């Protein structure tokens with residue numbers, strides 16, 4: 377949540393900062409701001425409510441010169457979205473300015489103390505407390521900037537990633553983190569540094585990245601090596617990683633929205649996801665996590681999957697896959713519930729975190745809890761080098777490239793693909809998977825990208841279909857077995873971006889409540905592919921038909937029954953039951969996308985949502 381970018385070097389900072397904010401806008405977009413230290417050492421701060429483009433309008437024709445600056449795009453936690461509450465915040469004296477991601481939990485106490493010492497507050501944010509506190513300790517203890525940051529952060533309870541600029545130290549930016557990500561990019565020689573809340577805004581300038589760890593502070597000074605130290609005042613060795621992001625993934629590539637591009641990315645990125653892991657010539661799946669931790673994983677008494685949102689839906693499919701192929705019991709938990717309800721975690725449990733961003737605060741806290749209880753922690757993550765990836769014992773990246781659209785699409789299919797390969801590799805290691813089925817699934821997995829491509833060819837048809845349904849205020853999504861989590865995911869996609877209320881349900885449960893809602897106004901999406909319980913779902917469809925419900929069915933190509941029953945249907949290619957979600961979710965992604973576009977909504981940045989939820 378919220379995005380940070382900072383620059384110090386020889387170039388003009390403003391274009392780098394604004395470009396970076398555009399890259400980060402997926403993290404939060406209700407207000408934005410920038411602070412620049414001009415050549416005459418004047419601190420210019422511009423802020424705007426709304427998107428980064430609004431900030432550009434505000435800054436137009438103002439003094440935007442300077443080779444050092446910080447910028448922020450916000451997702452409001454404390455205080456409404458407004459220019460007043462936007463970051464950067466400035467200290468009482470006007471010397472310090474700061475941007476912050478996270479939440480300062482003890483801000484009320486700190487603010488009252490600072491007020492009693494004569495500090496005035498302009499905003500409703502917790503962040504403003506930080507900048508005033510740093511100034512207060514700097515002045516009262518006579519500290520330099522980084523020492524003041526360290527002293528102030530010792531008094532803070534909560535989560536933060538911050539960058540601070542002091543007008544009196546024009547060669548220096550100081551950044552710090554706790555429970556919120558922060559990365560420093562090293563530019564040319566030691567003459568320029570980039571700081572950001574993730575690598576995407578700086579990847580076009582450098583591949584040399586330093587990820588800060590919790591309670592670390594970094595000093596980026598022109599002409600000097602990075603200096604990293606921690607709250608306990610120990611110097612920390614600087615660990616430079618070579619991080620190469622595929623920059624084409626950060627552009628829309630000719631599509632009108634990132635979401636549509638990412639839906640269309642799926643055939644190619646699933647190939648990437650399987651490359652080097654699914655070995656067709658050996659008819660085997662090899663995952664290094666399973667090879668390296670074979671003993672620990674094969675002996676697992678239980679898997680507990682912790683995740684949020686779309687990743688939780690992937691977890692529900694993971695449960696079925698692991699139980700089916702590995703015969704190990706699996707529980708799937710919302711990370712936010714798991715972390716607070718004193719869960720029973722055993723040392724022989726494997727706790728698996730599934731997360732696209734690798735930064736979701738609840739998921740991160742859940743694995744910390746699991747670690748303390750001695751469980752083995754496994755990550756299924758997309759963002760390379762993210763906090764969750766770094767805090768697991770082992771894991772498998774999904775490698776689908778950066779996902780920018782707030783509604784997750786390719787990350788979901790990437791997660792399901794990795795979970796399928798994991799279940800197969802582990803099932804083979806445990807001897808619980810039938811060899812015939814093992815080889816059949818491996819064979820079929822290779823055809824999945826091409827089959828997704830065939831579904832994508834129906835995009836125009838789905839667009840036409842979506843026009844019929846933009847009127848609706850409620851949608852019901854029904855599926856059974858492997859397709860039940862797909863029903864949940866289809867409903868989530870629609871509500872996230874079209875603001876239409878949608879519920880996903882196991883089809884048979886419909887009789888226990890949702891059936892009361894069904895009338896001619898209510899579209900009901902059935903995921904009725906030709907697999908287990910097909911006949912039963914047909915019966916559920918009849919029940920909806922006889923109550924005049926409006927059905928959209930996702931069916932297998934060649935289905936002879938459903939087209940005779942309903943007027944709206946979308947066909948997906950035949951596949952194995954356990955791989956059905958990888959195909960049946962695709963038309964639901966497209967349906968949600970087109971309904972939202974028809975309604976004229978901002979698909980990539982839906983209201984109130986953020987891509988990376990780094991607050992609990």
Ligand code: G6P
Pocket residue numbers: 684685686687730731732733734735736739782783784985986987988989
């Ligand atoms: C947010 C995003 C969702 C995502 C969820 C979990 O709500 O908008 O798309 O599924 O967080 O995020 P994660 O990065 O942990 O998968």
